[in-house]
Structures are given as structure tokens and as C-alpha cells.
Amino acid sequence: MKFNRPTVEVATAQKLLLRHVKELEAERVPLLQSFGRTLAEDVRATHPVPHFVKSGMDGYAVRAADIQGATPEQPAVLRVNQLIPCGAVPALPIGPGEAARIMTGAMLPDGADTVVMFEMTEERVVEKNDTGDTVPVNATSTNAMNTNATSTNATSTNATSMNATSNVNHVQETYAFIFKEVPLGRNVSQIGEEMSEGELLLERGRTIQAGEAALLATFGFSTVPVVRRPRVAILTTGSELLAVEDPLQPGKIRNSNRVMLAALVESAGAEVMALQSVPDDVDQARTIVRDWMTRADVVLTSGGVSVGDFDIMADLLDTWDGNLLFQKVEMRPGSVTSAAVRQGVFLCALSGNPGACFVGFELFVRPVLHALQARRNVLPAPFTARLRGDYPKANIYARYLRAKTTFADGMIYVEPAGQDRSSVTVSIKESDCLIVIPPGGGVSDGDLVTALRLPTAL
């Protein structure tokens, strides 16, 4: 069976795997720990946003009718009856001829319908004597239009100057001079303008990133319902493998697939629950694999799937007592990639060759890990791009070339990331996509090709 294995196409292999996925259960995590996790429930707006009528600028809240026709020569003059900082509830309504000094994000007072930016205004303090006559005083404001104000008796327009102050015979009042007419509703956000109550904002299956987190915070989710992270056991086979910290020895290499797979698993939102070496003995390997399959959602193995004398994963799969999904895929690299399921748990046996191991993970394992987390669109997204360089080699199987994307002259280009043999590790770091070269002839510089986007491209 090791030889002459039946082959399946990549798309078939993906379907065979995804058919067995049962989305994992939900759990709640603190919002700050939810980044990269997948939402387990739809989130709807629990209240309108904004939930009060709000100023969009620092300026004066006015009645639009009061500032019709205002010009620098003929300003509208409105009595300022209050200062409204952000977060405060206005103390007074705005009647005809009145305005409120208001800050960005503050609640509009009743009666006001428009905000005029400070830049189009000037604030002046005026004294009224006890006969009610207005006495112009040297007055000023901090507003931009007033930067040339000449005043020795400057009165700043802070909260304390806002209320009329009474001297023996005089009352000081603050007036806003509005030099420009602005249309009704300008710089005012109405209730529900951005989001209305009950609106669907985030769907189950969405990954929580900055924008999602901001919405969750807006609606008071200090904890978030997320899908549990899949637990993954990473098992590596091969008596040639040294630990990362070991000195080199003749004939041996350091185990790089283990950490590469751990990084990939984490980048897919899953959790590495075990890192274990498997000896070159099929019975021991079977015991270890089965053991982890009682605890993990996915068991990943690297190596030992080809036709060599010590390719124990191939032997193990030949005698598999669960559901064997495939043992050979019509692709390069990674044709030996195999998969099986047992009681809802996946066994994905990837090639030991690092390039093939990487490609096998992206085409088969990441989609499973994403699907377990209820994510949508789990397969790598295809796009069309122009090839840089020639790839003349003919293939019997489709080839998934590790490649990088570049943008030039308004076009998307893809070019092989370097050496593409399946044994090569050095080009993996350059790869943000896989160029799909269909079976048959090669492709040439300038050809339009299909490529699959990898998460590193995000």
C-alpha cells in the first residue's frame, strides 16, 4: 500500500477534511485577551450610536434659524448661557438668541440643532448697567477669529466667566459673535447616525481584530464569547533530528519543523498542547498518536510518510483503524501528505521535507483549524497576478510554488521566493503566497497565474 497509493486532487482532499469538522464549543474570555480569537455569537448593537445628540466640533451649539445670513460684517450675536464639557448633561435649553459653548463629543442642549466651529466665531464679554444698556467692554475670547483682539482687560472664556457675574451696578454677559451662516444640523450627530439599535455588527465566525474589539468595547462586552482554540499535538518523526539546543552531529539536523509548525498553529488561532518526538517504531508511534488523539482536536505529524524503510507514519496509516481520508495528493511539494480521522479528531501527517511540510500545513491544516473555530472562508484565497520570471519545469501534479507578492505600476506580481525544492527551508520566510502551476507545461514571465494568499500577506 505504501507504493501505488490512490491519489486525490487538492480540492478533494480539502473537502474530505472539512466534511469532518465539527465547530468547537464557546467560552468567554476577557476582551483584552480576545484578539485573534473567533466570535462564537452574532453581536448586535445593544443601543444606538450615538445614543444622545452629540457635537462633532468644539464650538457653539445654536439654533440654525438664529444665524441665518450671518457674515463677518453682520455677525449673529448670541448670548452664551452655559459651557458644556464632554460627558456633562446640559444644564439649560437653548432659547432664541442663545448659544452654548460646547466641546467635541458633548451632548447638545435642547433647542440647539447646529454647531458652529470656534474658528468662525468670536466670544466677547459685555457689561450691562443697571438700566439694561449694553456697555461694550474690552473683551476677548480664546477663539481663533479673535487672535487679533486688542485688549488689556482680557477675560478668558472659561467655565467661570460663562455665568453672568454681577458687580454693584453691572452684569457681565458673554456673547458669541457668529461670522458665518452654517446649514441646519452641521457638526451635529443624531441618535443612531452611525449604528442603530439591533443592527447586526459582527457575525459568529469573525476574527477579533482592532475594529471588532472597538465595537465590542462600545457595547460593553468586557468578556467576549469566543470559540475554544483547537488543541494541537505536534509530533515529529525521524532519528536524525536533534533538539534546537543540541550541537550538530554528523548525519543529523536540528528539528526545525517542530517550531515552524508551532508558529503556524499559533498563527491559526490554535493552541500547541504537545511537542513530542516519535521513535522509528510503528507500534510505539501508534500508541503515541492514539494517546494524543484522545486529548487533542488535531494531531500533526511531520515526516515518515514516504516509501522509505523507516517511514513509520505511512505504515501506521496503512493499518489505520479509523477513517483514512487520503494518503497521496496530486500536488508538489507534499504529495505524500496524508490525513485520517478518528472519533472526530484529525490526524494530519505532513511531509518531513520543510517546504512540503509548510505547504501541506497551509493547504490542509490551517483550513481545518480555522473551520474548527467556526471561521468563514477557510481556504486560502485565490487571486490573479502576473508572474515574474519563468517556471519551465513540467509537472504531472499541480505545483504550489512558495512565492512573494509585489506591487508595481498598478499591477500585482508574484515571483518564486527562491529555491522551491521541497527540502528547502530558506525560502519559506519569503513566502506570502503560493503560485499554483497547473499540471502539464510550465509558465513564463508575464503570464497571468493564480496564486493563493497566505496569512503572512495580511
Ligand SMILES: Nc1nc2c(c(=O)[nH]1)N[C@H]1C(S)=C(S)[C@@H](COP(=O)(O)OP(=O)(O)OC[C@H]3O[C@@H](n4cnc5c(N)ncnc54)[C@H](O)[C@@H]3O)O[C@H]1N2
Ligand atoms: N523512493 C522515493 N523516495 C521519496 C519519495 C518517493 O516518492 N519515492 N518522495 C520524496 C518526496 S517528494 C518527499 S516530500 C519526501 C517525503 O518524505 P517524508 O515526508 O517521509 O519525510 P522524511 O523522509 O521523514 O524526511 C524527509 C526530509 O525532511 C527532513 N526532516 C524530517 N523531519 C524534519 C524536521 N522535523 N525538521 C527538519 N527537517 C526534517 C529529513 O531529515 C529528510 O531530509 O520523500 C522523498 N523520498
Ligand code: MOO
Ligand atoms: O511530496 Mo514531495 O514534497 O512532492 O516533494
